[in-house]
Amino acid sequence: MKQTILNELRSTIGDETIDFYVFAERKVPLIASFLYIFVGIFLILVSEIGKYFDSSKRDFNIFDSVNIIFALIGVTLLVWGVVSFFQNGGHFVGTPTRLIHYKKGTAKIYPWVDFTGNVDMNPSKRYITFFLHSNRKVEKGVNMYMICDVINLFSADNILEIERISRQRITENKDINKFVF
Incomplete structure (x- = not known):
């Protein structure tokens, strides 16, 4: 100490x-950081795989907007997971009163x-x-x-x-x- x-x-x-x-050493538990990273990658993959099942060649449809939403949520979770992985919790000092x-x-x-x-x-x-x-x-x-x-x-x-x-x-x-x- x-x-x-x-x-x-x-x-x-x-x-x-x-x-x-x-x-x-950490702001959040290690498992939480890995969970955010995993879910973020999963959502990005789901949004990319969805493009292969869309056989229509139109310029833009509702399916594309759902893919964009999945990708944005996935990227946000991925970034948050990586950032939280490297954040520390700070210094804690205990005194008799505080x-x-x-x-x-x-x-x-x-x-x-x-x-x-x-x-x-x-x-x-x-x-x-x-x-x-x-x-x-x-x-x-x-x-x-x-x-x-x-x-x-x-x-x-x-x-x-x-x-x-x-x-x-x-x-x-x-x-x-x-x-x-």
Whole structure:
């Protein structure tokens, strides 16, 4: 966990002690990037194969417009898959009072008070997901549900230690009456 911290990030942290510092190698899971690439290639192939089944030699018909739509969606998914394959998740720093996410010159600060305490993780796949309280609520029948914000940390080292420290900080800073409705 001992790594050199960026100077821009150090100014955001200030004098607080650092509980953990980790660099997330990925923004999205690897399987999601491959899925976008696969579906994009599949849609491009479907739009190209469709041309061989059109026996009419007219200039333009409705079948061509469907092929164009399939090809555009396929290219969009393919580009998104390739871009997401190379995106990193940024730097995450845990302090006694907050979680700091730093990426490309911008820092997002999440106080531990805002976390729900629900944490989803898988050490073998190297991911952890934190859930935050939000002000968005949905009413289903007579019940009211809160929509949580999500912070994903993919392809990071020491997931078990990060989870242990995070749970400790969430319980220390928990405000029981903050999100009662």
